[in-house]
Amino acid sequence: MNIRKLMSLGMTPLVLAGIAVAAPIAGATAASATPDGCQVAKPTENTGYAICHRGTGQVRVKLTCEDGITGTRHFAYGPWVGIEKKSSMACGAAQRYFVTEVGYQLR
Structure with a gap:
């Protein structure tokens, strides 16, 4: 395996974790914008x-x-x-x- 592929595979869990954390925050902001x-x-x-x-x-x-x-x-x-x-x-x-x-x- 080349070094780029290794780095890419190593970053995948971090990217997915970031999406999983950001989604609830975005949802909470939209819900709290209602009078x-x-x-x-x-x-x-x-x-x-x-x-x-x-x-x-x-x-x-x-x-x-x-x-x-x-x-x-x-x-x-x-x-x-x-x-x-x-x-x-x-x-x-x-x-x-x-x-x-x-x-x-x-x-």
């Missing part, structure tokens, strides 16, 4: 907000809105915000639209 402890509220018939208290990443409120005249529904999204900040949104003109559901999205 947690999130709450939603509907302070008025026409508005809603979402807020997350723990973790990292961002949240935005997602409202399901209904037109009081035609009965049609649409979604309204608040701005993306960080932890401990409120993402707020209104459905439209308060005389016409109302919130039927308040939810949120994470990233």
Whole structure:
């Protein structure tokens, strides 16, 4: 056997061990990037907000809105915000639209 082949075979366990150690670390980082402890509220018939208290990443409120005249529904999204900040949104003109559901999205 030549010296290069010997060195290559000798390094294989170290490389594999490095991959085995790095994989769980990468997975843990991705999992910890999710906001947690999130709450939603509907302070008025026409508005809603979402807020997350723990973790990292961002949240935005997602409202399901209904037109009081035609009965049609649409979604309204608040701005993306960080932890401990409120993402707020209104459905439209308060005389016409109302919130039927308040939810949120994470990233």
